[in-house]
Amino acid sequence: MSPPVNRVLPQALPADADPVTASFFDYYRTERGYHPRSINSTTAWTGTTPTAFFAFRQMTNIDMLAPRQALLVAGADAHSLHYSEDVQAMAPDTVDLVTVPGADHVDLYDRKDLIPFGKLDEFFTKNLA
Template identity: 60%
Template sequence: MASDLYEPKDKGSMKWPALVVSAPFGAVKEQSSGLYAQTLAERGFVTLAFDPSFTGESGGEVRNVASPDIFTEDYSAAIDCIGLLPQVDRERIGVMAICGLSGMALTAASSDSRIKAVATASMYDMSRSMSRGYKDSYTMEQRHKVIDYLSKQRWVDAEKGSYAVGLHEVPFDNTGNLVRGNRVLPDTLPADADPVFTAFFNYYRTPRGFHARSINSAMAWTATTPMSFFNFPMAANIRMVSPRPILLIAGANAHSRYYSEDVYKAASDPKQLLIVPGADHVDLYDQLDKIPFNDLERFFKSALT
């Protein structure tokens, strides 16, 4: 795993609280997670922004494959790393997770008690999204169509000895057929793009957030990536995080808001749900006037005492 380390400028000789920071699903540490890591380091934390296995500058073959199990383990590996630093108090380590890696953060915290607090921004449950569709909209017939497509694609890949790429959240067209593609986002914004697609495009495909190593900016996941997510219920043991605190942050206008609200209902105390007025999902990637860094600072400084 590759990561970038950020430290308070005037750290002196004391041991500091630390945060492991993850990027959105398909992003890299040079994008929003680096911004969070930099800003939280300015506020008194040693922070580590990492690329998940098989992506960005991290190692692993096949490239650009996502594994919910391995990505969950990546958090514990990042804890291993930051907790060995002499300037870090290993009893005061938390996780700051963004978007699609948030589900893995909560899953990791449910089995790794070294994680003393978890905050998420624009939380997404990738297992639920891939296996059930947006707001659980897949019918049972559609779910079977997706797994049939993934299963047959494995034959194609096995026969060729190489992998195909595809859409990790498989949509259906108006006639009920699967929609395929070889890029997460196109080169140009379609004229009929909806507001959610437009928000993602305006971050990942423009100078605002583009990075050549980002899957969302320039590539796609392996086509069979969703298969393992059908078998991995994220945060199934979320009550095990308690008595360690959880802070869930979502934009009031975010299409993903329901994920944070549902996790809040499922989690045990102590827990907080913070809804940011006027913010959509992507605003919480990089809009400094909308990301509630003051609340994040207060949360982690209280939790990591």
């Protein structure tokens, strides 16, 4: 069986696109984040590209994080928020989670009005001193 060759993001956004596709399209297929050599902006990202990422147990070595502190920042509207919540639940004394209201997954790449710079500054000032 050959791997799928269709791009993950469509050339044009369909009117009935699901919210995750619409969000990623808005970033990677427009001037916000498009780059001709970006795997996310071109046909290089296919349905099988992320398979290796999802094929390993991401939380296997979370105990190696302690005693270091970690800060996770996720959009409240992000489809991936549950990953950060799972990490924080597994290491509540080590991992802080900042959930940003009104932000989805890609908003925190470039929406300076949503990025919690104060929380980042506070975390790094405290933990890298």
